[in-house]
Amino acid sequence: MQRSLLFRMGIVVKSVLFGMFVIVAFRLWQIAPMLAIGRTVYHHSPGHCRLVEGIENGAEDIATLPNGLAFFSSGLDFPAGHLKYPVTGKIYTFDFNHPGSSFVIVYTNIAIIIKILDENPKELTIEGLSSMNPHGLSLWQNDKGDTYLFVVNHPPNGEECVDKFLFDAKTNSLVHKMRVSSTEHGFMEVVNDLVVVGDNQFYYTNFLHKQLPVAVQKFGMIAWGSVGYFDGQKTSLVQKGLLLPNGINISPDMKYVYVSHSGHAEILVLNRLSDGSLSLKNSIQIGTRGDNLDVDPITGSIWIGAHPKFMQIVRYASDPNTYKSASQVLRVNMKDGHFVNMTEVFADDGSFISGSSSAVYYKHAMLVGTVFTNLMYCEVK
Structure with missing residues (x-):
């Protein structure tokens, strides 16, 4: 009798272990393409490329005005406090119309030295806000021609915020106008990016959920990410059950919202409905982990900064x-x-530029930003 009981218990234990093995094997099979362990990345470029001097703490996201003035965030510490060295969050502009370097000849007693001076980029003064930990950003111009910059911000107190600034070109500054924070509004978990669709309306991505460890969500493929919508008064979730949703943008006609569904290496195309809600139209497999998205206002093409490894x-x-x-x-x-x-x-x-997170195109030129390190300018032939 005892032997029979032990035999049965042994079968149960083996069955449980086998079941666990199957589950783990299935999970590994699921994440294997995402890991891209065997992928080889070969260098190629669309023309001459150079690193932009003065940017050493990244250009995580970039947005460009129709006149070619690009805005980008730098000094991201995400998740907040994880970097082993101090950084200061900043917002810069880069003018595509004056990207080249000017040459200044300096005469000395020994030789003629040619110095290269570059007007780009320019740091913006931030008024009305003491500190920034900027992530994704989006531009909006109203009917009067005023330019507003909306920025995802991760303050040290653990809040998730979207800050709205008025751009003053005369003083080269950003004047703080409004804050939407997780303290006052729900449905803001770990916000990554946003796209503005009205004077005070925007969609945003919750890359992660605060209730689960980061590693569990990334490697366990726990789809607790989402897309939120702020209608000017309140926030709501308009897409749920997403795996690491990252960049977000919108088509030039504002009919379709694009989301970088990085956990599944795809771009989601979502119909934008009149009440602000979204419905899935289709998905595009891109075979890589897309980060931020930029949409060419003329052609409607989506430009993606991505992480292939x-x-x-x-x-x-x-x-x-x-x-x-x-x-x-x-x-x-x-x-x-x-x-x-x-x-x-x-x-x-990764030898020339490491950790590309954003790319914008303007008149045969391209800026490529990175999460934590530098910024690259390329001619596109």
Whole structure:
């Protein structure tokens, strides 16, 4: 009798262990493509590329006005407090119309020295806010021609915020006008990016959920991410059950919202309804972990800064000064919310530029930002 009981218990234990093995194996099979362990990244560029001097703490997200003036966030510490060195959050502008370097000849007693002076980029003065930990950003111009910059901000007190600024071109400053915070509004977990669709209306991505450890959500493929909407008064969730939703943007006709569903290496195309809610139209497999999205206002093409090597970006995020991460830029051509074709515009194994997170295009030129390190300017031939 005792032997029979032990035999049965042994079968149960073996069955449980086998079941656990199957679950773990299935999870590994699921995340294997995301890890991209065997992928090789070969360097190529659309023309001459150079690193922009003066930017050493990244350009996580970039947005451009129709006149070619680009705004970008720098000095991100995300998750807040994880970097091993101090950084200061800043917002800069870069003028695509004057990207080149000017040459100044300096005469000395021994030789003629040519110095290269570059007017770009310019740091903006921030008025009405004591500190910034800027992440995603989005521009909005109202009917009067005023320019507003909305920025995802991670203050040291643990809040998740979206701050609205008025851009003053005369004083080269940002004047704080409004804050939407997780203290006053629900449905703001770990906010990554946003896209503005009205004077005080915007969609935003909750990249992670605060109730679960980061590693569990990333490697356990726990789809607790979401897309939120602020209608000017209150926040609400308009898409749930997403795995690491990252960048977000909108088509030029404002009919379709694009979301970088990075956990599944795809772009979600969402119909924008009259009440602000979203419905899935289709998805585009891009085969890489897309970060921020920028939409060309003329062609409607989506420009994507991406991370082709998952484990590299994980190590890079832990210590950007020590580890390198491959970089990639994709251009996805769209028509009426449907995929047309896709081109890899730029790629690098991390030796030249590491951790690409954003890419914007303007008149045969391109800016590529990174999460924590530098900024690159390229000619696009």
